[in-house]
Amino acid sequence: MNEETIQRIHATYGIENWSAGYFDVNHQGNVIARPSANDPRFVDLKHLVDHLVRDKKVQLPVILRFPQILTNQLRILTGAYSDAIQQFDYKGKHYPVFPMKVNPRREVVEEFLKESDRCRVGLECGSKAELYAAVAQDQTPDSLLICNGFKDEAFCRLASLAVQAGKRVVVVVEKLNELKMLLRVASDVGVCPFIGLRAKLYTRGSGKWASSGGDSAKFGLTTSEIIQCVRLLREHKMEEKLKLLHFHIGSQITDIKRVKNAMKEAARVYSKIHQLGLPVDFLDIGGGLGVDYDGSKTRFESSMNYTVQEFANDVVYTVQTVCDEENVPHPNLVTESGRMMTAYHTVLVVSIREEIETFADDQPVVEIDADDPQVITELKGLCDDINGKNYFEYYHDAVELKDELHTQFNLGLISLEDRAKGEVLYWEVCALALKESELSRTPNEEFEDVKRVLAAKYLCNFSLFRSAPDSWAIGQLFPIVPLHRLQESKVDFATLVDVTCDSDGKIDKFVDLKDVKETLELPEWKENEEYYIGLFLVGAYQEVMGSFHNLFGLPNEAQIFMESDGQFHVSKLVQGSRIHNMVAFARYETTQLQSAFAKRIQHLVAAGTCSEAKAKDLTDQYNAAAQWTTYLE
Numbered sequence: 001m002n003e004e005t006i007q008r009i010h011a012t013y014g015i016e017n018w019s020a021g022y023f024d025v026n027h028q029g030n031v032i033a034r035p036s037a038n039d040p041r042f043v044d045l046k047h048l049v050d051h052l053v054r055d056k057k058v059q060l061p062v063i064l065r066f067p068q069i070l071t072n073q074l075r076i077l078t079g080a081y082s083d084a085i086q087q088f089d090y091k092g093k094h095y096p097v098f099p100m101k102v103n104p105r106r107e108v109v110e111e112f113l114k115e116s117d118r119c120r121v122g123l124e125c126g127s128k129a130e131l132y133a134a135v136a137q138d139q140t141p142d143s144l145l146i147c148n149g150f151k152d153e154a155f156c157r158l159a160s161l162a163v164q165a166g167k168r169v170v171v172v173v174e175k176l177n178e179l180k181m182l183l184r185v186a187s188d189v190g191v192c193p194f195i196g197l198r199a200k201l202y203t204r205g206s207g208k209w210a211s212s213g214g215d216s217a218k219f220g221l222t223t224s225e226i227i228q229c230v231r232l233l234r235e236h237k238m239e240e241k242l243k244l245l246h247f248h249i250g251s252q253i254t255d256i257k258r259v260k261n262a263m264k265e266a267a268r269v270y271s272k273i274h275q276l277g278l279p280v281d282f283l284d285i286g287g288g289l290g291v292d293y294d295g296s297k298t299r300f301e302s303s304m305n306y307t308v309q310e311f312a313n314d315v316v317y318t319v320q321t322v323c324d325e326e327n328v329p330h331p332n333l334v335t336e337s338g339r340m341m342t343a344y345h346t347v348l349v350v351s352i353r354e355e356i357e358t359f360a361d362d363q364p365v366v367e368i369d370a371d372d373p374q375v376i377t378e379l380k381g382l383c384d385d386i387n388g389k390n391y392f393e394y395y396h397d398a399v400e401l402k403d404e405l406h407t408q409f410n411l412g413l414i415s416l417e418d419r420a421k422g423e424v425l426y427w428e429v430c431a432l433a434l435k436e437s438e439l440s441r442t443p444n445e446e447f448e449d450v451k452r453v454l455a456a457k458y459l460c461n462f463s464l465f466r467s468a469p470d471s472w473a474i475g476q477l478f479p480i481v482p483l484h485r486l487q488e489s490k491v492d493f494a495t496l497v498d499v500t501c502d503s504d505g506k507i508d509k510f511v512d513l514k515d516v517k518e519t520l521e522l523p524e525w526k527e528n529e530e531y532y533i534g535l536f537l538v539g540a541y542q543e544v545m546g547s548f549h550n551l552f553g554l555p556n557e558a559q560i561f562m563e564s565d566g567q568f569h570v571s572k573l574v575q576g577s578r579i580h581n582m583v584a585f586a587r588y589e590t591t592q593l594q595s596a597f598a599k600r601i602q603h604l605v606a607a608g609t610c611s612e613a614k615a616k617d618l619t620d621q622y623n624a625a626a627q628w629t630t631y632l633e
Contacts, residue, residue: 001027001487008489012521013481014513017295022069022344023536029487031534033347035068035562043560043568046484049349049532052558056573059629060532061350061462061555063543067111067571068562069345074112077289077337078119080312090316091330092281097122097146099287100130102338102540107559107572109137112341116140122168124148124336128155135162144334146196146284147171148246151178156185159193169193170282172246174220179229183236196244196284197221197229197273201265220247226269230276242278244334245270248286252339254299256306256314259288263318270319271326284334285315291343293477293537294511302477302511308340339540346539348467348555349483352531353632356457356497366421366428373414375404379425386429391436392444398429430454448518455519456494457506460533461632463552464498464505468535469545472504477511483532485523493519496533499632500550548585553577553630580626590626597622 001009009025010016016024021037030046045064052058074096081094098112100123115121116139123139125131126149134145135158145167147159151174162169171193173179179195186192200220221229233239247269249262263285270283289311290304299305306314315333323330368380379401386394405422408414414422430450437447470476480496495518498505510517525531557574580590598619604610610618 001029005487005489009486013479013486014295014511015479015481017297017513018292018479018511018537019295020292020344022066023481025486028484030484031481031486033064033066033069033562035066036072039562041562041564042566043562044566045347045349045534046532047566048560048568049483050530052570053530056558056570058556058558058573059631059633061348061467061631062576063467063555063557064347064349065107065539065557065559066345066347066562067107067559070108070111070342071115073341073344074115074119074121076308077312077335077340078121080309081316081333081335083309084312084316087313088317088320090320092332093120095120095122095144095282095332095334096341097124097144097334097336098341099124099126099336099338100134101126101544103342104130104133104544106133108342108345108539109133113137113139116143120144122146124338128158131155131158131162135165135167139167141166141168143168144282145169146244146246146334146336147193148174148198150174151181153181153185156182157189160185160189160191163191163193170196170244172196172198172244172284173229174198176221176225176228176232179232183232183238186238192238192241194243195233195238195241196246196282197226197242198246198248199223199226199266199269201247201249201262201269223269226273230273230278233278239278242273242280244282244284245273245280245331246284246286246334248336249288251287252290252301252304253288254290254301254304256304256310259306259311260314260318263315264322267319267322268326270331271323271328274328275326281329281331282334283319283331284336287336287338289335289337289340291339291537291540293343293479294513294516295479296513301475341540343537343540346537346543348462348535348538348542349532350460350462350535352458352525352533353461353499354459355492355494355525356459366424372421373408373418375401375408375414376418376422376425379405379422379429382429383425383432386432386436388436388439391433394429395433395447395450398426398433402426427454451493452495452508452518454493456492456525457497458492458494458522458525458533460496460498462498462555463500463546463549463631464507465500465502465549466546466552467555468507468538468542469547470542471507471509475509477509477516478538479511479536480507480520481534481536482523483534485531488523490524491521492524494522495519500552502549548582551582551586551630553582553585555631577630578626579628579630582630583626594619594623594626 022034024032026032030044032042032044034042112121120143122143122145123134124146125134159169159171198220200222247266273280292304293302296303382394382398409419434447434450437443464472495508508518510520554577556576558570559572561569561571601615601618605615
């Protein structure tokens, strides 16, 4: 590829802006992945998917999971805090924990815990199921197991079991009654985990999750409740168990100023609690460290205006400054930066199966007859005479004529064939006007709507609700890039639709450096040719929060290790959901369904409308279908 083509690809997809160095485009026009920025090892994603489909018989959609990216993100996080601690001569340590709610998959959790000896990485859980899984994981004795979320007595007993198993457990109290319950269970069991208090800060975050913090936040103790907790601990002579102060002002914080304000307030609360004579020595700052999904490095909801190092520097410096002012020890810093740790490591690969066009280029030429209605004749005239000088006027004329066309049809004045002719001519005028506008030095903004309406819809073999639910639910932007054919100059403006029967199953907002695009430039779809497209940065929350709408299940998974010279190793394949998995999810029993189907077929045999041989064949086909994938094959 020449330099002009490379610049066009970067301008279209912005890969160098949002990829953090993990993804790029090679000279064959294919997307590649790397274990870290500037690492000589890489894998060509087109070649990888070809290998999975042809050699491993893996059907799309497929999740590509890159454990090396997980490890590198953890090293970036711990390295940033290590550098900040050294730079400011901070006396506390950094304790990263991975929040299991972000991505509880065993492959993800175990990959982080492999680094436990190096950087004390621990786990955070917010439910009994997460805690049950976490208790059995191998961690270094120095690392933490943080228990957040609302708790019942069974949760507290499970946490006590974790303590007895040698875990360094901190149960974070979300409300006063939880502390009473925890102390009661501790008295009964004879074991008490460390205790943390979650403070409800006045400071709020920024972005989509700003409401997570502030006075109306769902979680956290007010100042008066914190004082009551301290009194209760003293009454039970359990002050020595209070080890941690926790706060969280929201996920995906977009503005670094909010971080600084929160740190000042939290460090002040920590200092005052310490001055009361309580041995708090951990400050858990929660999550919030953002991911730059669109690469704009701004306060936009899908971006953030800071780097990981700047975030760490501000946390360490601000906490140190307040603690020095208050003359209290610097606390150990606990972070729960799950989004930053996991978002980059997963790519969802889907195939484009079909093109759905509003206006097809291969429409037959409309021939005008002498008895055609005037509205048809006028639309044909616009098509024939439109040019660079009159396209704007002619477009407006076409809009009026289209309204007239539908009015006459509703009144029964024109036929269905006439309406079809008129619609073809209308869309042809729109396409010609859009082309003239694009050629103009100053394209008219009004034609952005025309471009959106005329955009092709590419049918993709996946469920948006299963694999990228935040795109639908909260308008989260995810980078979307074809894995190959990027060097081709002929493109379509398109939006993406999934295979569900829901009209919301579509993606019509795309990342852009300065704006949000409503169409994406894609190489033209060609019938009977493979066409792979990747949804990037979907490693955080999407897998665990996806729904089973239409009973579309989990996609297949492949765990990939990148090696030198473009070589790779598929270390693990995980089969996605099959039909029998999903009907079981909906509380059907496969054996009962098969029995009911067989009985129905036997009724046909008894009625003489089906032979025994045909009945057996139909029954065998139905039973075999239970093993099919839920996606298009």
